[in-house]
Amino acid sequence: MLRILHITPSLAGGGAERMISKLTKYDHTNEHIIISLLDMNIHYEFENVKIIDLKLKNGLRSKFLLIFKLYKYVKNLKPDIIQTWSKANFYGPFLSFFNNSKVVSNYRNGYYGTHNKFLIILYNLFFNRFDAHIFVSESALKERKKVGIKLSNCQIIKNGFEIPTYSNELINDTLRIGHMGRFHNIKNQQLIIDAFREFCGDKKTLLYLAGKNLNGENLNLKDIPDSKIKLMGEIKETEKFYNNIDIFILSSDSEGFPNVIGEAMSYGIPVISTDAGESFKIIGENGFKIHDKESLLKVLNEIYMNRQLLIEKGRKSRKRVEEKFDIKDTVKEYQTFYRYITGG
CATH class of the missing domain: 3.40.50.2000 (Glycogen Phosphorylase B;)
Known part of the structure; x- marks a missing residue:
């Protein structure tokens, strides 16, 4: 030893x-x-x-x-x-x-x-x-x-990543979008917020932002909270968070090997991601790859119209984590x- x-x-x-x-x-x-x-x-x-x-x-x-x-x-x-x-x-x-x-x-x-x-x-x-x-x-x-x-x-x-016993395979009337990460310029949460505000309109959708300083006390975010954007701050019960979203977004400009992508995939949650660090290698062909606000908007509109696609991508995502990242x-x-x- x-x-x-x-x-x-x-x-x-x-x-x-x-x-x-x-x-x-x-x-x-x-x-x-x-x-x-x-x-x-x-x-x-x-x-x-x-x-x-x-x-x-x-x-x-x-x-x-x-x-x-x-x-x-x-x-x-x-x-x-x-x-x-x-x-x-x-x-x-x-x-x-x-x-x-x-x-x-x-x-x-x-x-x-x-x-x-x-x-x-x-x-x-x-x-x-x-x-x-x-x-x-x-x-x-x-x-x-x-x-x-x-x-x-x-x-x-x-x-x-640990493989949870539960995998999210429910189709909800409301499209629940999630992001988790500390508030920082390099995490580029503004990309998600700008795209979501343009996307949501009268659609049944919610955006959950969790992570350190992603809360109402952050003066940089004082004008953001509304009925469809929820600032959750740093959370310990990540299992509850993943089990209550349908899609996860990583918007970073730079990463190493982002844990949040693998964690989301292990719960059967497909991922939308920028090309940061190893993110594209992690999701493979089982998620959605974006480069800017326009490509993010395109994906959001696609999955809103085709929720079954989330189930299919989610199953493949979970299997990829089981096989490659246990x-x-x-x-x-x-x-x-x-x-x-x-x-x-």
């Missing part, structure tokens, strides 16, 4: 946090310990996993002192592997100087950092202190290579990688 120490910015709602929760739930071969850095609520449930919640405030002083604090935890815990996630990857190279643990990064998004050649050289020198790098998607790795980032010993391990297969890939990196 290996001891894996995960260092993550937080355990709030998000793709990396969701993957950590599933990995620790289904990996019964190794011991997992989690250090959560920031002062944020823990969104997911963890069983039999030690969580060290540092509750740090943002600031340069906190980040500087954190390096020494993490070193003390590593010294006491003596993990076989230190796995940093997302923005916490910054601390991995520092920890590689002071211990015998294998240090592994985990990249969850596409690249939208610097293109400055000198800074890229420094980036390569710094982040190649890691023993290995895990990428959630081929696109996330390719985007970095494109700007000159050269990391050694890279492994792609895609997200996996969480148990993803966990096996992590287990194999852990043995490889430690020479086991």
Whole structure:
């Protein structure tokens, strides 16, 4: 049994946090310990996993002192592997100087950092202190290579999804459209809102927007709520959300390997998606591919007139997740990688 120490910015709602929760739930071969850095609520449930919640405030002083604090935890815990996630990857190279643990990064998004050649050289020198790098998607790795980032010993391990026992196959009079994701320009929720307002008219349809800051307290959304657009904020009961929509929309400009697409498909919910990260590869021919507002409007009008198409696409979507993206297969890939990196 290996001891894996995960260092993550937080355990709030998000793709990396969701993957950590599933990995620790289904990996019964190794011991997992989690250090959560920031002062944020823990969104997911963890069983039999030690969580060290540092509750740090943002600031340069906190980040500087954190390096020494993490070193003390590593010294006491003596993990076989230190796995940093997302923005916490910054601390991995520092920890590689002071211990015998294998240090592994985990990249969850596409690249939208610097293109400055000198800074890229420094980036390569710094982040190649890691023993290995895990990428959630081929696109996330390719985007970095494109700007000159050269990391050694890279492994792609895609997200996996639990397969619920229930699959949504009901045709409703009202077309219920759903989206889930934190409010951010890169998620481009405005595309969904603009298209829906043009589409809905006197049609029987509802739009549910769920995610962090997708609520009435967000001043950017103060003029949006109406009888057909529901702002739900961050939700924990995602099962209830998926079971109450007929179609899911991903509108992002950039992604790594979007969890929400696979989750929706696992419930038999077909997906409308932009070409962000691995989204088109995930849905295959079982969803709807869009590029702008006009293509989104075309799909919405098509499925409104042909609800049976949703059932057919939904069945194929669920089957694709079962065959290609089962969480148990993803966990096996992590287990194999852990043995490889430690020479086991």
